[in-house]
Amino acid sequence: MSYHFQAGGIRLPEFSRGDRKTQVGSTKHFTGGLVLGENEGVRLGTDSHIETNGSLLLRYHPTTLDLVEQVRFSWYDEHGEYFDHFIDLVATRTDGTVIGYAVRPMKRASHAYQCKLARIKQQAIAQCFLDDFRLFTEEDVCPVALHNAKLFHSLRRPDAFADPVAREACNEVCGTTTVGALVDRTRLEGMGFRAVVRLIGSGHLELVRHERIERSTEVARVRAN
Structure with a gap:
């Protein structure tokens, strides 16, 4: 989306604030992007349809103040080896709490994956990086809330x-x-x-x-x- 200013012509959206670039296109899965925020807005990339829906639901929830995608967090496994994990969505709420979301279809949220998320959650909270870390799946997409979020997004100007x-x-x-x-x-x-x-x-x-x-x-x- 471009934004027209009376004195400055057209201003393009700001670049994504994420720590990792999402794919521009893929032959195997959905990719996309949104422009969120006021005026020219900020770009937010998504690597799946669920991420797009989740981004809309979170951004237009009344308790959300800000939303950023692909936020890097360094964590370590049971052997002390460090890895980078990119948190799909991080929402800052109006009460100041910061909630991270791992977005994945339920059929791909294996027990091993959820155990990994539990370890990352424990470390992220201990380091005051997040206040909570949650798994977001298609089961969290409310059709009514999504309809209204899409409406808010389309009429935001x-x-x-x-x-x-x-x-x-x-x-x-x-x-x-x-x-x-x-x-x-x-x-x-x-x-x-x-x-x-x-x-x-x-x-x-x-x-x-x-x-x-x-x-x-x-x-x-x-x-x-």
Whole structure:
């Protein structure tokens, strides 16, 4: 994604902050990339479809402050020999905790692999490198949360005209309302819907129930804009 600036033209995304480059292409497995963050954003590479889904789910979870891929950690085995392990995803949360994720299909998460992760987890926590280290598989992908994360990602670019109108409509909310009712207040139809979704993504509005975001979705105001 490129980003247009009024005075500086087009600015490309920043390079990945990972310690290892992910593959650009492969004949044997999925490869991809995302641009995350505000304005021009930062590139994040993925080596599997599960990594892509996991990146979206983690990045757009309300407790996530930052997300980096392929973070190097040096660990040692039972013989004292050191190795480099690249942690697939590392999420920094709003409470300051740092959680690492090893992303792998469940069918490839063998007992030996999980024992290796347990050793790495123990050492990473002891060294204050991570607060926790978890295995992320396809079983952790919630279809509803993934749908909403993809929606947040596709609509992340701000709209200087529609967003203030949606914020004003949001500030008038008392109790709960629906996405459609807020859109109707903006009188901006599709632009209004996208702006309301951004307010959900930014945490100004929250879902009353865990469901796909649609016009009928009920929301409550969390904080004033």
